[in-house]
Amino acid sequence: MRLTFLLLLLISVSSLAQRTKTVKIILDTDFGNDCDDAAALAVLHQLAYHGEAEILGVVYPMNDDMGAPAIDAENTYYGKPNIPVGTYKGTYEYKDKHNDLYNSKLAELPNDLKSGKNAPDAVALYRKILAAQPDQGVTIVVVGPQRLVADLLQSKADSLSPLDGTALVKKKVLQLVVMGTAYPKGHEWNIRICPDAAQYVEEHWPTPVVYSGLEIGIAIMTGERLFTETPENNPVRIAFGTNPGLDAKKNRHSWDQTAVLYAVRGVRDYWTLGTGFPQITEDGKNSWVVSKGNRHYLIAKKGIPEMKKILEDMMVAAPK
Template sequence: MKRLLIIVLLLSAVSCGQKDPAPGGEPVRIIFDTDLGNDIDDVLALQMLLNYEKEGRAELLGITLCKANPATIAFTDGYCRFDGRGDIPLGYAYDGVTPEDGTYLLPTLEASFGGEPLLRPARTIDSGLPEGYKLLRRLLAAQPDASVVLVAVGPLTNIGNLLVSEADEFSSLSGRDLVAAKVRRVVTMAGLFGDEFDFPEYNVVCDLEASHRTFELCPVPLTTTGWEVGNLLPYPHESILTDFGDPEAHPLPVAYRHYMQMPYDRPTWDLTAVLEAVEPGKWFDRSPKGTIRIAADGRSSFEASETGMQEYLVIPQEKAAAALQALVNCTTGKNLKDMNP
């Protein structure tokens, strides 16, 4: 761990945003589906997307929340307002999973700095947010064909519901046909691959039915980053304490320090999905094309095939330090002024 951190700190020239993420250098149109409130990596992944948007590398069309806890609405709204995106469309999985409060939602919502609330949410459970899959339908229907990247980093409730949805006021297409028409690519943080570990991955088993729907029905290319990838890239806690100004004045370090007892370096599971979505093929290797299958107990497997449209990320040891530095830079906004879209 110490050796990896030393190598990372030496790679200061590595930056977020060194490769055009979309044809013609256009910002990547992203919809972010997250279970923010469960693990802290969702917050870091959200900050990455907000930073990418500031540099013109991504356009964050909306956020759908798959954690069925009302505090996730207030936290996400307040966090986006803190970062200047109070207008971001939000959807919510009212019938979702993981209703528990977790460890950082409520303390961060209650935090203050200089006598003022740190987060100032304007939307709550009483705001009448649309169902997550309904917001997905509305946002997708308004986009050009084959233009959107769906990034899903939690249980796949909203994505699964979208794929089996029927025609509505937003589109005459079924959910699957709507995805086929509007989505260029799906990037998920889900599953576990390789031979080193063997257990059902959390996001998959939390909503097993939705996981089956997603991997079996997705009609467009799908890339997943498995548990083993983010596990190899622990986010350095030193960055949390030093890269966001006064750690009492920014909701990210406040939430990070409430999630677990410091010091700890949390794996970057969800962050790797964002990095791959905006900068495809730059930081990670990929498996051959094929099909990802989810067993009855939630374990994931992969079958290569010439006709398959699914793949998973691979992180060789020699690429780990550079990838981790990219994740840190994109989360902190480091070198932002020097990045060209």
């Protein structure tokens, strides 16, 4: 009996880190400010083409009506116009400005949302999707502030599910992957602009949380191939073209793509997982504390040129 339990435990720990079946994903992205969000969505579409991922929905946490149509436009470009897209309907004031660098531009490409006013409430969409999925069936990857997942945890039972948010997450979510924090410490933007949500999630999320820290994506510069290998109407190319932070070769740090890649593929030979928890202050600084538990951070293992190629191959691949 005890041995069986131990085996089950080992199997569940290894299934967290190493995937073999299609991973059902909800992507939570602050699209429009930095171009890595558009790249992360492209990577996710390519992983879905290969049968590695299924995109259940995309949610947008900012107070901006152009985010949802821009996301819908990129989904439409990749041949998936009917993926549900939810948008934030609350009134939280983020601690830094979110710029519309490319949302309005992408919203001019074909999409049927046109405005966030036509998109469902993101927390309600989370609840609707989760309620319909098998237990431990969903991976959530947040590549922006954690406002929506904090609000999801605090949501009440409703017509979508008799469970409150925390119980619903505990039942349905295999793991939460967060682009956020820095190891061993830092003041990373996704945490800093919405620190109360990051604190709440860190303290209350009932299933494992894996953080892809600032240092993981900052090392991998991608994007230059978009300008020679994709057409001018490629939404990721458009997003990169708007970014004032590109390097001389037109590359940008790959924060959000690495979080998505981990969420779908697990660690493979790209990373290992460290264990501890990120202590988060009121102003969004973090320092990692070594301890046992179900909070983890990625540790880079594979070489940077190899990681660049893996990500960039998917960023420039054509729609099917």
